[in-house]
Amino acid sequence: MLRLRNVDAGYGALTVLRRVSLHVNPGEIVTIVGANGAGKTTLLRTVAGLVRARGGELVFAGAAVTRLRTERIVALGCSLVPEGRQVFAPMEVRENLLLGAHVQYARGRKDEVARDLERVYGLFPVLAQRARQLAGTLSGGEQQMLAIGRALMARPKLVMLDEPSMGLAPLVVKDIFGIVKRISEEGTTVLLVEQNARSALQIATRGYVLETGRIVLQGTAEELLSNRDVQRAYLGSDLDAENRVAT
Amino acid sequence: MKPSESRIWEPQCECMDRAELEQLQLERLEATLTRVVRHVPFYRRRFEELGFDPDEFRSLEELRKLPFTTKADLRENHPYGLFAVPLRDVVRVHASSGTTGLSTAVGYTRNDMRTWSTLTARVLVAGGVTKEDVVQIGFDYGLFTGAFGLHQGAERLGASVVPVSSADARRQVGIMRDYRTTALVTTPSHALNVADAMIEMGVNPASLSLRHGLFGAEPWSESMRKEIEDKLEIVATDNYGLSEVMGPGVAGECLERSGLHLAEDHFVFEVIDPETLQPLPDGQVGELVITTLTKEAIPVVRYRTRDLTAILPDRCACGRTSRRMARVKGRTDDMLIVKGAKVFPSEIEAVLFEVEGIAPHYQVQVDREAGVDRVTVLVEVSESIFFDEMKRQRKLEETIVKRLAAELGVTVDVKLVGKKTLERSDGKARRVVDRRPRE
Numbered sequence: 036m037l038r039l040r041n042v043d044a045g046y047g048a049l050t051v052l053r054r055v056s057l058h059v060n061p062g063e064i065v066t067i068v069g070a071n072g073a074g075k076t077t078l079l080r081t082v083a084g085l086v087r088a089r090g091g092e093l094v095f096a097g098a099a100v101t102r103l104r105t106e107r108i109v110a111l112g113c114s115l116v117p118e119g120r121q122v123f124a125p126m127e128v129r130e131n132l133l134l135g136a137h138v139q140y141a142r143g144r145k146d147e148v149a150r151d152l153e154r155v156y157g158l159f160p161v162l163a164q165r166a167r168q169l170a171g172t173l174s175g176g177e178q179q180m181l182a183i184g185r186a187l188m189a190r191p192k193l194v195m196l197d198e199p200s201m202g203l204a205p206l207v208v209k210d211i212f213g214i215v216k217r218i219s220e221e222g223t224t225v226l227l228v229e230q231n232a233r234s235a236l237q238i239a240t241r242g243y244v245l246e247t248g249r250i251v252l253q254g255t256a257e258e259l260l261s262n263r264d265v266q267r268a269y270l271g272s273d274l275d276a277e278n279r280v281a282t
Numbered sequence: 283m284k285p286s287e288s289r290i291w292e293p294q295c296e297c298m299d300r301a302e303l304e305q306l307q308l309e310r311l312e313a314t315l316t317r318v319v320r321h322v323p324f325y326r327r328r329f330e331e332l333g334f335d336p337d338e339f340r341s342l343e344e345l346r347k348l349p350f351t352t353k354a355d356l357r358e359n360h361p362y363g364l365f366a367v368p369l370r371d372v373v374r375v376h377a378s379s380g381t382t383g384l385s386t387a388v389g390y391t392r393n394d395m396r397t398w399s400t401l402t403a404r405v406l407v408a409g410g411v412t413k414e415d416v417v418q419i420g421f422d423y424g425l426f427t428g429a430f431g432l433h434q435g436a437e438r439l440g441a442s443v444v445p446v447s448s449a450d451a452r453r454q455v456g457i458m459r460d461y462r463t464t465a466l467v468t469t470p471s472h473a474l475n476v477a478d479a480m481i482e483m484g485v486n487p488a489s490l491s492l493r494h495g496l497f498g499a500e501p502w503s504e505s506m507r508k509e510i511e512d513k514l515e516i517v518a519t520d521n522y523g524l525s526e527v528m529g530p531g532v533a534g535e536c537l538e539r540s541g542l543h544l545a546e547d548h549f550v551f552e553v554i555d556p557e558t559l560q561p562l563p564d565g566q567v568g569e570l571v572i573t574t575l576t577k578e579a580i581p582v583v584r585y586r587t588r589d590l591t592a593i594l595p596d597r598c599a600c601g602r603t604s605r606r607m608a609r610v611k612g613r614t615d616d617m618l619i620v621k622g623a624k625v626f627p628s629e630i631e632a633v634l635f636e637v638e639g640i641a642p643h644y645q646v647q648v649d650r651e652a653g654v655d656r657v658t659v660l661v662e663v664s665e666s667i668f669f670d671e672m673k674r675q676r677k678l679e680e681t682i683v684k685r686l687a688a689e690l691g692v693t694v695d696v697k698l699v700g701k702k703t704l705e706r707s708d709g710k711a712r713r714v715v716d717r718r719p720r721e
Contacts, residue, residue: 038305040305040308041312041340041341053337054312054337054338054339054340056305056308056309056312057309058302058305058306058309249316249337250309250312250313250316251313251316251317251320252313252317253309253310253313254393254576258393258396261392261393261396262391262393262578263367263371263391263392264367264371
């Protein structure tokens with residue numbers, strides 16, 4: 036589905052990603068685990084074509100996308116749900132969702148949009164209830180659902196989620212992860228960036244650990260959950276307690 | 283379980299598309315290089331000396347630019363110097379078997395243990411073992427990785443494991459009969475001892491349940507395989523591993539028995555010329571070099587195994603897509619230069635098996651007299667011949683000398699010795715005694 040080989044990327048004089056190689060197979064939920072500033076968001080933005088790769092190659096759905104513009108990448112079936120939701124606050128929920136369908140219009144599949152809308156309402160009943168409400172009046176969790184729903188309106192093969200649980204209450208976070216899992220079960224491949232590593236690894240097939248722009252570990256979610264470095268750095272294992280036991 | 287399912291333990295890994303495998307190898311190799319530079323001072327120094335920046339690493343082909351790791355490096359950093367994780371993350375410590383020189387410590391994290399048992403399960407399944415089998419482990423349980431490695435794999439796949447350890451051959455036969463063992467896991471030389479004990483005890487192999495033998499930890503010839511299979515009435519497969527990179531599970535034969543399938547999703551394999559140290563093309567015999575891709579406790583980069591083999595790139599009929607290695611021909615340290623010719627103990631073994639009336643136990647002794655290597659092959663013979671008239675002994679000796687000369691191209695001395703006079707350590711035969719002075 037997605038393959039990166041030795042991708043370097045950054046902003047201005049700053050190199051953020053260093054020869055990142057990773058792949059996402061169809062049907063997988065792959066998560067990128069890493070601390071703040073490790074380069075997780077840059078990685079997703081590079082795949083989406085919002086940041087230009089300086090080196091290496093990106094292949095999506097069999098097509099070389101290294102030098103493609105964002106619109107082309109979206110049209111190929113790769114959608115990004117950006118960090119911090121970024122819904123259009125002064126517009127209705129339904130209008131926000133329809134904006135996500137522009138790719139379907141461009142593909143000449145206008146008649147399918149209504150069905151896609153129903154599918155999104157099925158996934159997020161609360162959005163159906165609030166269809167005519169302005170997006171800016173929604174709660175944080177509802178806005179996140181709207182952002183995901185809007186991405187799904189493009190009928191993506193791969194949906195990339197950047198910190199979907201950020202700033203949400205624990206119960207809402209649980210809902211969001213449940214929804215990500217359902218999206219995957221319904222046939223959309225997921226690339227998930229999350230600070231909440233434990234929750235992400237619990238639903239993921241595989242994961243990569245990104246540290247200062249470099250991948251230091253990769254493996255199945257199970258392997259990463261039982262890796263001690265991952266436990267210490269991202270799962271909040273109590274190092275002091277370990278030392279007390281050790282001495 | 284359908285037969286097709288039982289033949290391959292992890293089809294999603296063992297039958298992976300080659301392009302996918304190469305992507306996976308690259309990802310894992312890059313992560314490994316980043317980790318060793320961060321966590322192992324030895325590699326950080328080595329790479330710095332060479333001016334190699336792991337951030338610049340771009341393709342599997344570039345691996346050949348990296349320095350080798352040798353047994354001497356392991357020894358200098360013994361016991362924990364090459365560990366990439368703190369000792370509290372290590373759940374098991376083993377040591378290399380010390381076939382040559384001192385043993386060195388190796389460690390495993392919980393994930394390493396899981397990988398290891400998965401890979402030995404692959405080898406067992408490839409050799410015909412299923413969860414219905416009763417697997418008798420005849421390796422020495424201890425620091426040596428053979429017993430624990432295959433034991434875990436057999437448990438993982440759900441077989442019934444009988445951990446007999448390297449007990450004496452008669453006891454192995456007794457347990458085999460009483461416990462209705464169906465698969466024997468040990469060294470080929472110990473398997474032969476077991477076969478001989480069976481004959482001595484008057485046990486008919488056809489009366490036993492034994493069907494499969496998985497033998498490893500020392501090089502053995504096709505003739506030796508045939509002898510073991512005939513005497514034990516089993517199908518015998520070869521498997522390969524070394525504790526420096528993990529233990530058993532690195533490679534193993536499937537029932538096609540045309541090379542050992544390499545676990546390429548967990549290791550990168552290269553073959554180099556042991557003298558020029560340059561990579562050799564597939565098919566050519568040289569020294570096997572292994573880089574670990576998933577080891578957490580001790581990742582090793584380009585470990586020189588000193589085992590001589592060739593990589594066989596063509597597809598196997600079994601359905602696995604992994605490349606295979608030829609059966610190990612010998613060790614670089616065992617290679618003898620006799621009057622300018624390269625001689626391997628395995629070649630000597632192949633000849634001995636074809637000579638009537640001798641036991642397949644032998645030892646090659648090498649001395650240097652006045653700058654010339656002098657090779658003596660000690661061969662065990664049955665009591666009847668040993669205590670027989672000198673004339674018959676002489677004749678046998680001459681036959682062996684002639685056959686060896688024809689095969690090796692050089693003349694070596696042959697000496698007949700009584701049965702069970704040659705030393706055996708942990709059931710692992712000591713094939714070469716090199717008494718030449720070290721430079």
